[in-house]
Amino acid sequence: MLDVHDLTITFGPTTAVRGVSLTAAAGTVTGVLGANGAGKTSTLLGILARAPRQSGRITFDGADVTGFDTGALVRAGIALCPENRRLFPNMSIEDNLLLGAYGTGRATRRTRLRDTYDRFGWVATRRAEPAGRLSGGQQQTVAIARALMSAPRLLLLDEPSSGLSPVAVDEVGAVLADIARDGTALVLVEQNVRLVRALCATAYVLAHGQVTASGPVPELLSDTAVSDAYLGTTA
Numbered sequence: 621m622l623d624v625h626d627l628t629i630t631f632g633p634t635t636a637v638r639g640v641s642l643t644a645a646a647g648t649v650t651g652v653l654g655a656n657g658a659g660k661t662s663t664l665l666g667i668l669a670r671a672p673r674q675s676g677r678i679t680f681d682g683a684d685v686t687g688f689d690t691g692a693l694v695r696a697g698i699a700l701c702p703e704n705r706r707l708f709p710n711m712s713i714e715d716n717l718l719l720g721a722y723g724t725g726r727a728t729r730r731t732r733l734r735d736t737y738d739r740f741g742w743v744a745t746r747r748a749e750p751a752g753r754l755s756g757g758q759q760q761t762v763a764i765a766r767a768l769m770s771a772p773r774l775l776l777l778d779e780p781s782s783g784l785s786p787v788a789v790d791e792v793g794a795v796l797a798d799i800a801r802d803g804t805a806l807v808l809v810e811q812n813v814r815l816v817r818a819l820c821a822t823a824y825v826l827a828h829g830q831v832t833a834s835g836p837v838p839e840l841l842s843d844t845a846v847s848d849a850y851l852g853t854t855a
């Protein structure tokens with residue numbers, strides 16, 4: 621579904637991502653792990669043409685989308701659930717959701733809202749409330765639901781577990797597993813090893829902007845050098 625080849629991203633003098641290649645298949649969750657500053661967020665932003673690429677070829681669903689801008693990539697079927705959720709706390713839950721379908725027609729927005737409320741019943745009940753009134757885990761679910769409002773076939777997720785209680789992490793994990801079961805490809809940036817174990821068949825480890833290890837998650841995580849150096853203490 622997604623094939624990233626030799627992606628390099630620089631911010632002025634800083635090279636955030638150096639020659640990263642990765643693939644993600646439909647209906648699976650592909651992990652991207654690494655310490656703070658390893659280049660995880662930059663990789664996701666680079667895929668979406670929201671960070672300056674020095675090199676890199678992006679193939680999505682068999683088509684070369686390297687030259688596409690962010691809007692075209694979203695229309696092609698790629699969505700991002702960003703770091704720190706980025707909901708608008710004073711806006712209603714429904715208005716936050718509608719931002720995910722920005723640029724689509726009224727009928728499409730209405731259909732997608734209905735699909736969202738079918739999937740997340742409690743969100744429908746609370747749709748008029750300000751998003752800021754929800755718990756952290758509920759806000760993360762709304763942030764995921766907002767990303768789904770563009771009807772993506774590839775969903776990029778940047779640390780959805782961050783700041784959540786273990787129970788809330790499990791709930792978010794169940795939501796993501798359900799989305800993958802529907803055939804969507806997920807790329808999951810995470811530092812929470814438990815969530816990676818629960819969801820990801822394969823993963824990539826980034827350090828200093830480079831892929832230093834990759835492969836099936838059980839093998840990758842049993843490598844203590846990998847765990848100690850890059851994955852912190854959340855195992």
Ligand SMILES: Nc1ncnc2c1ncn2[C@@H]1O[C@H](COP(=O)(O)OP(=O)(O)OP(=O)(O)O)[C@@H](O)[C@H]1O
Pocket residue numbers: 631634635636654655656657658659660661662663703
């Ligand atoms: N907009 C930017 N301008 C300048 N430097 C940046 C910018 N974004 C990221 N960087 C730098 O690029 C490197 C990689 O950052 P990035 O945010 O991709 O890491 P990360 O793995 O997502 O880290 P974290 O776990 O803290 O979210 C860091 O050195 C960071 O300071």
Ligand SMILES: [Mg+2]
Pocket residue numbers: 660661662703778
């Ligand atoms: Mg980050």
